[in-house]
Amino acid sequence: MQASSDRIQRIVIVGGGTAGWMSAAYLARRLSHLPVAITVVDSAQIGTIGVGEATVPAIRDFLAAVELGEPDVLAATDGTIKYGIRFEGWGGEGHGFFHPFGLYGVPAGGIAFHQYWLKLRASGHELPLGDYCLATQLAERGLFLPPSTQPGSDLGVFNFALHFDATRFAHLLRRLSLANGVAHVDGRIVDVDRDSRGVGAVRLADGRSIEGDLWIDCSGFRSLLLGEAMAVPYVDWRRWLPCDRAIAIPCRGTHVHRPFTTATAHRAGWRWHIPLQHRVGNGIVYASEHLSDEAAETTLRAALEGEALAEPNRLRFTTGHRARFWAGNVVGVGLAGGFLEPLESTSIVLVQSALERLVALFPDRDCDPRLAAAYNRQSVLEFERIRDFLLLHYWANGRTGEPFWEAMRAVELPDALAERIDAWRAGGLFVRREWDTFQDPSWLSLYAGFDLLPDRTSPIADQMEARDLLIAFSRMRDAIERAAGAAEPHAAFLARHRPRAA
Ligand code: FAD
Numbered sequence: 001m002q003a004s005s006d007r008i009q010r011i012v013i014v015g016g017g018t019a020g021w022m023s024a025a026y027l028a029r030r031l032s033h034l035p036v037a038i039t040v041v042d043s044a045q046i047g048t049i050g051v052g053e054a055t056v057p058a059i060r061d062f063l064a065a066v067e068l069g070e071p072d073v074l075a076a077t078d079g080t081i082k083y084g085i086r087f088e089g090w091g092g093e094g095h096g097f098f099h100p101f102g103l104y105g106v107p108a109g110g111i112a113f114h115q116y117w118l119k120l121r122a123s124g125h126e127l128p129l130g131d132y133c134l135a136t137q138l139a140e141r142g143l144f145l146p147p148s149t150q151p152g153s154d155l156g157v158f159n160f161a162l163h164f165d166a167t168r169f170a171h172l173l174r175r176l177s178l179a180n181g182v183a184h185v186d187g188r189i190v191d192v193d194r195d196s197r198g199v200g201a202v203r204l205a206d207g208r209s210i211e212g213d214l215w216i217d218c219s220g221f222r223s224l225l226l227g228e229a230m231a232v233p234y235v236d237w238r239r240w241l242p243c244d245r246a247i248a249i250p251c252r253g254t255h256v257h258r259p260f261t262t263a264t265a266h267r268a269g270w271r272w273h274i275p276l277q278h279r280v281g282n283g284i285v286y287a288s289e290h291l292s293d294e295a296a297e298t299t300l301r302a303a304l305e306g307e308a309l310a311e312p313n314r315l316r317f318t319t320g321h322r323a324r325f326w327a328g329n330v331v332g333v334g335l336a337g338g339f340l341e342p343l344e345s346t347s348i349v350l351v352q353s354a355l356e357r358l359v360a361l362f363p364d365r366d367c368d369p370r371l372a373a374a375y376n377r378q379s380v381l382e383f384e385r386i387r388d389f390l391l392l393h394y395w396a397n398g399r400t401g402e403p404f405w406e407a408m409r410a411v412e413l414p415d416a417l418a419e420r421i422d423a424w425r426a427g428g429l430f431v432r433r434e435w436d437t438f439q440d441p442s443w444l445s446l447y448a449g450f451d452l453l454p455d456r457t458s459p460i461a462d463q464m465e466a467r468d469l470l471i472a473f474s475r476m477r478d479a480i481e482r483a484a485g486a487a488e489p490h491a492a493f494l495a496r497h498r499p500r501a502a
Contacts, residue, residue, distance in 0.1 A: 019334020102158025198328020
């Protein structure tokens with residue numbers, strides 16, 4: 001049994017960006033039964049990264065955990081609904097597909113829908129996959145329908161995420177955290193005192209010193225505690241994900257009620273379009289080896305749908321992660337732990353899973369290395385799984401005559417990804433692994449989106465005749481039509497919820 005003096009009593013979160021305030025809000029709730037003081041130290045002088053506006057559906061679990069209502073978050077952050085991502089130009093100019101947050105079709109006789117779809121396709125029936133996915137249909141028609149919570153309901157087969165203004169989201173979490181007893185210190189950290197457990201205290205520019213038992217490093221790319229003080233090296237993944245710069249420019253919008261993110265390929269990377277209620281978030285992600293900063297900015301400006309609302313925010317990054325996310329008594333969360341480029345909006349969900357993992361493995365003051373080892377193993381696996389999913393977007397590209405994209409098609413794949421693609425090609429099989437963020441339908445949307453089809457159709461799909469399958473497929477389309485018919489315009493949904501939240 002541990003003595004109470006061995007328990008963690010002081011958690012210090014270094015950094016007040018999205019990761020810092022998510023950590024504060026979450027830990028304040030989850031540890032509310034423990035006598036733990038939580039302090040956030042950040043520097044208004046340094047500021048935050050100012051991007052990170054698209055999420056995945058897991059954000060809804062986070063909001064529920066910190067007891068924030070979705071309509072309130074949408075109102076406070078001028079947010080919108082996101083049913084997935086529209087990819088433009090990845091398979092070649094003029095080619096597009098949708099990665100939805102939802103299932104495709106329904107299985108029949110225990111056989112997965114996609115096996116029948118592949119069979120019909122092979123026999124000459126061009127059936128767009130998106131016609132069998134309610135999330136895709138809602139997105140393309142600009143509608144909103146909440147997924148049903150009734151078990152077994154046909155309308156529960158999809159989910160949604162949110163887009164939000166990153167600065168407003170951090171402010172909202174900050175207000176919530178402070179209301180729940182979190183302390184806040186505005187000060188620039190200029191020195192870190194090490195002790196036998198890792199970090200003992202941080203010193204601020206104004207001479208103050210702050211002590212802690214457990215440190216959550218949310219200091220952004222600088223990784224002040226984990227990278228600098230604890231000297232944990234960085235694992236560089238640029239050979240797989242070579243985009244290393246981004247420029248973000250918000251603008252006035254005309255397409256602010258699209259309930260989806262758009263990711264449009266350009267000659268050396270891609271651009272994002274994130275619709276918010278008060279503006280559009282735009283950015284260009286590119287490989288500096290293939291595109292100059294000037295050319296990138298010109299490309300981005302040419303694509304803005306309205307007047308630019310701020311100066312460009314120029315960012316540099318290296319995809320990868322710290323070799324250990326938890327070292328001594330320091331846990332790196334957010335950009336301080338690692339960064340996978342924003343193609344599938346996965347950084348915020350990684351913050352969330354890091355916090356869930358930390359609570360599950362919550363240590364005493366000695367920070368048992370066995371807990372840290374388990375934490376690190378799980379975190380690395382989760383990062384690797386997402387890396388492979390992102391890499392598939394690049395490797396499967398169908399763009400021609402552009403050195404960046406030619407090089408991406410020739411990249412040597414990590415074994416785990418090569419195995420997944422082989423299984424798919426051999427018979428439309430999905431490989432499922434521990435700590436996968438993206439499930440079968442996400443992989444299907446990409447394989448189909450890139451026309452990467454299995455070498456053969458599976459004999460198990462032969463149990464239904466093509467004629468019967470076509471009738472079943474037509475019924476599925478009818479069911480989706482009926483469901484979409486019950487949805488309301490996304491714009492109306494947002495307008496309806498504003499006054500209530502206000
Ligand atoms: P930051 O926002 O950089 O915060 C760092 C904090 O540390 C600040 O408060 C700063 O003041 C403080 N700090 C630093 N040094 C000191 C010091 N010496 N003393 C005191 N305080 C200090 N994620 C998504 O989920 N979806 C997206 O769509 C998405 N898009 C992105 C696009 C780009 C181009 C990039 C680069 C990232 C994107 N991300 C996205 C990632 C997302 O922006 C971050 O994960 C998220 O904002 C969290 O950042 P952070 O809090 O770790 O770091």
